[in-house]
Amino acid sequence: MTDVYIYDHVRSPRGKGRADGALSEITPVQLAAQMLQAVRDRNALDSTLIEDVLLGCVVPVGEQGGNIARVAALVAGFDHGVPGMQLNRYCGSGLEAVNFAAAKVASGQVDMAIGGGVESMSRVPMGSDGGAMALDPQVAFKMYFTMQGVSADLLSTLYGFTREQCDAYAAESQRRAAQAWANGWFDRSVVAVKDVLGLPVLSRDEAIRADTTLASLAALKPAFLDMGTQYGFDGVALLKYPQIEAIQHMHHAGNSSGIVDGAAAVLVGNAEVGERAGLKPRARIRSVATVGSEPTLMLDAPSFAAQKALKKAGMTAADIGLWELNEAFSSVVLCLMERLNVAHDRINVNGGAIAMGHPLGATGAMILGTLLDEMERRQVGTGLVTLCEAAGMGTATIIELV
Numbered sequence: 592m593t594d595v596y597i598y599d600h601v602r603s604p605r606g607k608g609r610a611d612g613a614l615s616e617i618t619p620v621q622l623a624a625q626m627l628q629a630v631r632d633r634n635a636l637d638s639t640l641i642e643d644v645l646l647g648c649v650v651p652v653g654e655q656g657g658n659i660a661r662v663a664a665l666v667a668g669f670d671h672g673v674p675g676m677q678l679n680r681y682c683g684s685g686l687e688a689v690n691f692a693a694a695k696v697a698s699g700q701v702d703m704a705i706g707g708g709v710e711s712m713s714r715v716p717m718g719s720d721g722g723a724m725a726l727d728p729q730v731a732f733k734m735y736f737t738m739q740g741v742s743a744d745l746l747s748t749l750y751g752f753t754r755e756q757c758d759a760y761a762a763e764s765q766r767r768a769a770q771a772w773a774n775g776w777f778d779r780s781v782v783a784v785k786d787v788l789g790l791p792v793l794s795r796d797e798a799i800r801a802d803t804t805l806a807s808l809a810a811l812k813p814a815f816l817d818m819g820t821q822y823g824f825d826g827v828a829l830l831k832y833p834q835i836e837a838i839q840h841m842h843h844a845g846n847s848s849g850i851v852d853g854a855a856a857v858l859v860g861n862a863e864v865g866e867r868a869g870l871k872p873r874a875r876i877r878s879v880a881t882v883g884s885e886p887t888l889m890l891d892a893p894s895f896a897a898q899k900a901l902k903k904a905g906m907t908a909a910d911i912g913l914w915e916l917n918e919a920f921s922s923v924v925l926c927l928m929e930r931l932n933v934a935h936d937r938i939n940v941n942g943g944a945i946a947m948g949h950p951l952g953a954t955g956a957m958i959l960g961t962l963l964d965e966m967e968r969r970q971v972g973t974g975l976v977t978l979c980e981a982a983g984m985g986t987a988t989i990i991e992l993v
Contacts, residue, residue: 598860604794605797608851608950619715622852630705644705647678649679686955686959690988692705702864708950708953735886742887756921758809760925768943798849798947811845854950857956889979893979895985914974941961958978959988972992973992975987975988
């Protein structure tokens with residue numbers, strides 16, 4: 592197989608995913624197109640060298656419907672010979688798009704491609720696409736379907752995590768994200784989003800709450816208690832996991848990922864095309880993996896995906912210098928840290944989605960780039976990025992500096 596290299600990556604700042612959010616007036620096509628333009632322009636890249644554009648998008652309806660990757664590439668001014676494809680692996684879509692792009696390079700189908708993602712949660716709300724898993728009673732019954740927030744509380748209950756542990760993790764995420772911005776550690780890769788007049792509308796992540804404390808988090812009520820107890824989801828989960836008597840609800844807005852808008856793009860290719868384009872590779876993709884896990888619990892798949900990727904690479908968890916795991920909920924990260932014995936000072940070292948938000952289809956590509964930037968800054972040779980995904984799935988990618 593051909594070696595695959597990451598040549599560059601960019602991401603937008605994350606805007607609050609509501610009507611008064613800074614990016615709410617930017618359409619998802621424009622959001623994605625601006626990231627594609629940034630990759631092209633800052634590398635002085637001839638777009639005819641890009642043989643495919645793959646973008647993750649979790650709610651591909653309305654303004655995000657059709658094939659947003661192809662449309663965004665055309666709006667970005669790419670040559671009309673550049674195809675595009677939208678894909679959906681739920682919250683792992685952005686990373687899976689990069690992995691698909693890398694697979695096309697590795698197999699020799701293409702020499703260079705862009706993988707990334709986009710999600711405008713202010714304009715196309717989560718759940719707008721429906722889906723049998725949640726809406727068809729026969730399907731939901733067979734799957735023991737529960738809402739993700741209840742699954743997060745189920746995970747905490749099964750592992751014995753406390754509200755205090757979840758809140759402490761969340762407070763540290765806020766501190767780390769604020770520190771990273773203050774020190775300029777995101778500056779290399781974050782591209783300001785502009786309006787139709789070309790004026791910047793957002794240049795920094797909008798959702799960070801730097802003043803978060805354990806006391807302020809402790810004042811928040813559990814967000815999924817009523818959902819679990821009054822709408823029956825706790826009962827469904829307990830049928831699947833009868834070894835526990837009750838679910839301890841402890842997740843809330845402060846220790847769960849925020850709803851935001853955002854987009855990202857990652858440029859991958861083989862060594863030869865990089866030389867032709869005059870580009871220097873920044874990292875090599877060493878291995879990738881995607882797994883399924885039990886769909887009621889749903890959120891513990893990252894450790895399984897990581898283990899599969901590590902096995903494919905002939906590595907162990909101890910060989911990974913830095914980790915990035917999407918902070919869907921505090922318990923997701925606490926679970927992986929416990930299962931794989933990952934120290935807190937090696938994972939999500941610049942904060943994560945609890946602080947900055949989780950633009951569903953884009954997050955995987957975003958945190959891959961965050962990982963690469965930090966590996967270069969610290970001169971850490973290896974890194975692993977992973978995410979949990981709805982319906983019980985996980986995706987992981989291992990990269991190494993070159």
